[in-house]
Amino acid sequence: MNASKTILVVGTYDTKDDELTYLAERIRAQGGQVVTMDVSVLGDPKVPTDHSKHDVAEAGGSSIAAAIASGDENHAMQIMAEGAAALSLRLYRAGEIDGVIVLGGSMGTDLALDLCAALPLGVPKYIVSTVSFSHMIPPERLAPDIQMILWAGGLYGLNSVCKASLSQAAGAVLGAARAVEKPSRDRPLIGMTSFGKTVLRYMVALKPALEERGFEVAVFHATGMGGRAFEGLAEEGAFACVMDFAPQEIGNHLFGSAITAGPDRMTHAGAQGTPQMIAPGCYDLVDFVGWQAPPARLAGRPTHAHNRLLTSAVLDADERREVADAICQKLSQAQGRVAVFLPLQGCNEWDREGADLHDAEGLSAFIEQMRMRMPANADLHEIDAHINDDAFTGAVLALFDEWVAQGIVKA
Template identity: 75%
Template sequence: MSDRTILVVGTYDTKDDELTYIADVIRGQGGGVLTMDVSVLGDPSTPTELSKHDVAAEGGHTIQQAIDGGDENLAMQIMAKGAAELTLRLYREGRFDGVLVLGGTMGTDLALDVCAALPIGVPKYIVSTVSFSPLIPPERLPADIQMILWAGGLFGLNSVCKASLSQAAGAVLGAARAVEKPRSDRPLIGMTSFGKTVLRYMVALKPALEERGYEVAVFHATGMGGRAFESLAAKGAFAAVMDFAPQEVGNHLMGSLISAGADRMTNAGRAGIPQIIAPGCYDLVDFVGWQDVPTKLAGQEVHAHNRLLSSVVMTADQRREMARTMCEKLALATAPCILILPMLGCNEWDRAGGPLSDPEGLTAFIDEIKTNCPANVQLITLDAHINDPAFADMALTVFDDLCLAN
């Protein structure tokens, strides 16, 4: 008997050879395979365990409806809905341990929905002709997805594409065998931050929260980290969040490609998760370090973090806009929300006398927060810098009042 089963998904009418090759590699390594066909027009050479009719029906449609719509985008969305719902049901029934989806742009669009339907810890692999492409927005990427470029595989098998397909087959089976899925024995705190050179509060907060019986996951707020944070928040995975690095809100606001999506800083509140908020690095807009400064930010001071990442320092007006946007997002919260406002600065570089110190800009941000803070948000002003011990102490005091009392 095989020790782990992999769900292999694709359009078997056009990619039968490639999908069969993947299944053969998995079986050759001792794994089991469950096949799902998401074709619309054609049929596989050999029936799959889950047919295209099963897929469409799971989403409340028929294949004929997908055909009669006369639109390939509409048809694939019908199949994506059914595939995502069927995949989740099969996983809950214990039918498979990991998923591998193969596709071009159409198949990748569907694959993202399929993978997003599954919880974190389930191995999710997409083999795609557009892996790592700007065609894929960050908000479509699940928290722990893996992708591999389907090189040279647009039509038919060859030695080049077999290298990609066999790697993916081995990777998903190996992941299914090795994965240590998230435990549920301790409530989880989601925290956002950057490296210790710029934001340091997690050094004190993580062990203190663990002593209180919580598990702490710290997310690197550089686009994909925030996307993972929001994805888990939307699923109600956190007992509380300490969202202390909302820089991705400003990135999205200013048009940076380093974005966690338009819903950054909204999902915890909508899910009824208690939030403790602070504006760490609110004044910086990240952009890709090897690209030119975005036109909208031209002429502003730039801090080069490394060759991959640089940050533009916001003007006073941009900081006011950032403050209003944060307040608008926090106004959507349906659970307790506390905003701690460090009055002496919000990243290591903006301390008094520091290289990015801007007292007038900081004052503009603080004043705008005070003016626009929504009624559902408790505002705490703190005469300290965000990297001072006093901030971590205040965060723990607020956490104890908010969470330990309930």
């Protein structure tokens, strides 16, 4: 086991010095190394940290004096959040840290979310918080590979209850830094979105076929956080090509579902000029949390309860036109090649002719709207088949091979 991993320990050392020092001691006791960062504003730590509050504020283009002068704790902490995110990323890129752990209440957690979002996928990032898993944390602010641990009994001062949380967190972040296999770049990567095989199953044929062609394929579960991970890697330019065949999160966001990947879903690959293959898998459904009431706009709709966590509501014809408009608007901004596959016989298994959620009128409305609003920079490929049919995967592979031969997708 490689013990020479360095963990960045972040927090407000003016109010939580004892707790942060204990956390650092537990990491060192397991053979890890520690770099400390103070994100306080008013007070000072008992012992100077490796990166002071002044270093943090300056990394964000400001100063502690400006934070204090603002007279507003929210504004002051946002100054520190911007600086902590910038400084942490700089330390990681310089090879000085292998993982990060942030300790805090609601203020520290607010900062921690920005810091973790700034670090690439694959960097161990832990938040120990008194508000872990709280509904006050919006999904769009969660880094796709973030880990949270509830800081039980830790609002003020050390005790045996909170030590149990802190010691576990110390072991978790150091263990993750030792064990992590960061994403490899030895083969060009295809980013694909989908759901489970009960509703979408094109990936079963596409993944091995693409791997035989020398590509790696990562399939993202498009239920909010999966879409965020997909978009995060797209923003980094990590994909040779994307096959975004389950953009349902666009409709989720449009119609007020909590299961959202945010407003910038289906934008980052286009902004990077990454070639995009698009299909509207499950475009006709909006997912919502199964143990909550559906969004008011979707009350009384036909639904499919996937499990106790997730239920899908069916969109009507006008709403499907809205989804088509949103997809086409996003694609119109793309800087790279775009191909849209439009399966004319349905876009999820529950919408096949004869299935419970089949709606011929709604499907027809969506298809016509896609035809009408398709942007000039996108090529439309209509397929007289269902999205789960062999004809769909065959059409995708045929065009993919053309793009590779033409150098549009770099092999």
